[in-house]
Amino acid sequence: MKKAGTSIFRYISTTNITSYYALPIALFNSQTCSGLLPITYMNDFKSTCAQPVNEQICLDALNPAKYDNTLCFLTNPETLISDNRSFICCNGPSTPSTWTGSTCSNALRTLTMTIFYLNPTGIVSCSIILNTTSGTLNNAIQQTFTVRFIKNGSIASTTLRSGNPGYIQGAPIIAGTSNGSYIDISDFTILQASTDRSCSDATRIPIRFGENVQSMCLFSPIVFEVCPNQTNLPNIFMPFNSFNLYVAAYGNANPSNITGYWLPVTYCIFEIGSSNEPVCQQGSIPSSSTNQCYIRLDIQIAYANIGSVTNPQPILGAVVFHYQSVTRTYTTTLTTPLLISQSVTFQDISNAPVTQGDQLPRPNVRIP
Template structure:
């Protein structure tokens, strides 16, 4: 160690060192452009700057819980998204990834401040946002994404939102991905299906649902949705030959649909809007369809793990339609305004392990003469009538 001579002066203001190297208030050195790099390399250290972004590593084969990677035609990597609710307001976050073998459904709220402005401008309201130009990386055995096995997402629904008058038609309310995989060989196909609704008004709130179902190519009945094994479990959807039983529900004043939960008594209602282009018969037909959630089931599964090919596990639905009504006109139109769904069930099997089984189902309509708004002054004008489900 080399000794350093230090001279201390005691004065009225305290003690002061005369050694310049110990004076922390010495004038700093001026750094020129020429020696900046050398000084930076010598004295630089860690900082709070974000780390440089790098492409995520795509695994050779997916494991349970891994995010599903996608690739665009231009080679941009991404992830298959399953939007979910965040915060107390349950608004949609599109950053939530779908995870391998994690079948499930998420729901969240979309607040649309301007229906006319967002109808065709907001891509998340249309079907193409969820499948067009998106290929899922099925596997990456070589470790090189360029040569990876890409699987395009296929959709039979290609309708896009269209603004008609004050209504935005073909808006996505439900997205369902069916992902088929073959063990360690990875994902072999991805299909997308959609439920579309019409929304109207100045500002509405729309509930969107996003589901992912994983099925093995070696499974006996791929894609079968279960609501119990074998008996129904309370809260899970009642199954029909057209899928889960659906009933209408109101979102932002418009009709959307929700599944009927086994063992749950519910009451919901929504408004069906007619337009000037619809006749009384057209409006009545649309009301029937809306009350059934857009489907026309003919049978209900007796147990929660019913297989579609086993006829003995289905009971026919008893429909009680409205009695014959006189033909409607502009001031008196017979329209179904409510649907009462009655599910008859019982516990069967051993007392120690009873299984809930559906014995019968009845759909009972109630109609009334409704005053409609025709003739309407313009094609875009609309009127509404109440609809309810018991």
């Protein structure tokens, strides 16, 4: 039986080699990723540290493939002494980082791992969400590593609850990507400008129920940088590397119960100044007939109040991402910063409440 606090073992099936699974941390009051901490069973983990950018680190510590390529775990350390070891593997592999000139592209920025367990079996499944960015020589990229342990079939944690069942005013909107059987929950945020008005590595603004927000920042070009296009849109506008995005309709939605409780996002694309109508599609972004450079994302969230007038329960009914582009083709290399804007708007689509008065029924009789 796997006990809380015991080490997690990474397993390479091709060589039958096991090792402690550890992730980077900062040591001795330094912000640099200078150490590794072993991950232990049923103990959540979060670490934020900075990686200096050079060619060696780009192809190693900043390489997403290092963290999810052929990543497997032993379900239970008791199988270490067995010739028939039981193990499970996470999703992957990812696209590796590359070094060109003085730029590290597709460098790992965040890793969010969810490990599902069931005692006494141990680990039963796992998934990873990776977000990437770019960095230049002699600068640093801040990395965040998060590991969450979730009992199989249960909601991730009470901190993910934003209401019961309806959303509470100001509570975070719950969202994540689907792997077909459950939702990998991650922060639902929009871009925020840093002190120099840049979009890169800035603290993001969380999307909270009932709070309309708008943000603008400068997408600063680096070597070989091009306009935001349909390939890199998820990594630029949203903290997800996939369009397979779902939003919880209820404030206490279960990530392992998708149908009826999670809303697939509807994506619309529109060219600014065009006379054509927006093209919309649910579950994935519509293919564009021309190469487009996207500069704006407006998120519209519709909800309705259910229940009594004195205790309304806001339930989400639809989430629409409106992407807007300009005529510049996405292959155009940027030479000046590009102004990017995002907004979030909540729309109440509730029917007017119906009041039932306490009146005596009218008699319905006839005189013979």
